[in-house]
Amino acid sequence: MADDLERSLAVIRRFVATYHPAADTALLAGSRARGEGVAHSDYDIVLLYRALPDGAWRETVRFEGGIIEVFSHDLATLAYFCREVDRPSGKPVLPNLVAEGVPISSDPSALLDAARRIAGETLRLGPTPLDAEALRLARYTLTDLAAALPDRRGGGVRLAVGATLYIALADFALRAAGHWSASGKAVPRALAALDPALARRFETAFGHFFSTGETEAVRALVHAVLAPHGGPLRDGFRRTAPATWRLP
Structure with missing residues (x-):
């Protein structure tokens, strides 16, 4: 593992120098x-500048x-993205990259220290x-x-609904519990950090749905997740648009 990390750092050192x-x-x-x-994994890198x-x-x-x-960021743009983009979105992409990133150089950097303070503060505040x-x-x-899971129009529709629902x-x-959310392959890890039992239930319920088409476990999971926040909501739901949303 250490050898893999050093090889990756060497690649990034050459890239940055070039x-x-x-x-x-x-x-x-x-x-x-x-x-x-793994062999085909991308290299995620953060470049920090004194001014952009x-x-x-x-x-x-x-x-x-x-x-x-x-x-690529300076401190001001980093602060903006952390506070005005990632916090409202609930997905701490940039603060995680800065907080967890490995410097390609061992030289002390006051700029990096300041960037990590911004990232750390964002992560502590939460979404x-x-x-x-x-x-x-x-x-x-x-x-x-x-409600759309048991769709009879074909497997493609069920897969689309199931993937969207997951x-x-x-x-x-995650968000209703006050935790950071995630995207893509990071979602299972975020669920496990919140509640390992809940993460296993997600994997079991959706795995069963995708392999068999049976919806009972997924629908029960939806009810369980919604229950502390008022439960399912359909009948009586209403949204009102602002009166100014009109064209002449």
């Missing part, structure tokens, strides 16, 4: 920094046969809490998706 020598410091983050990367007058930027590039995802309207909308959406239900379980 294309971004002006960066104050760089971090290798994501699965490769955690020692969980034209703003933060992100790009995906190929280097030495691998894909590198680059997140912006869901308000009452957001909770009601989520309850309605999840109830509606669960992500939406996991996001609700």
Whole structure:
């Protein structure tokens, strides 16, 4: 594992030296920094600059046969994305990258220390809490998706509904509990951090649904997740648009 990390760091050192020598410091983050990367895993890196007058930027590039995802920030743009983008979204992509990233250099960096303080503060604050309207909308959406599971129009429709419901239900379980949410392959890990038993129930219920098409376990899981927050919601749900939402 240590050898894999050092090889990944060596790749990023060459990449930064070749294309971004002006960066104050760089971090290798994501699965490769955690020692969980495989041969085809991307390299997630954060470039920190003293100033980016034209703003933060992100790009995906190929280097030495691998894909590198680059997140470039100065302290001001980092603070903005952490507080105004990631906290409201509930998904701490950038603060996690900065907090968990491995520097490509062992040299002390005051800029990196400051960046990690911003990331750490964001993670400690947690996501912006869901308000009452957001909770009601989520309850309605999840109830509606669960009702659509036993669709008779074919396996493709059921798979689409099931996949959508898995992500939406996991996001609700995490956010309603005041925890950070996640995307893609990070969702099971986020659920396990919240409640290992709940994570296993998600895996069992949805695994059974995707392999057999049977919906009972998933629908029971939906009810269990919604129960502490008022339960399923469908009949009587109403949303009113602002009166100014009209065209002449």
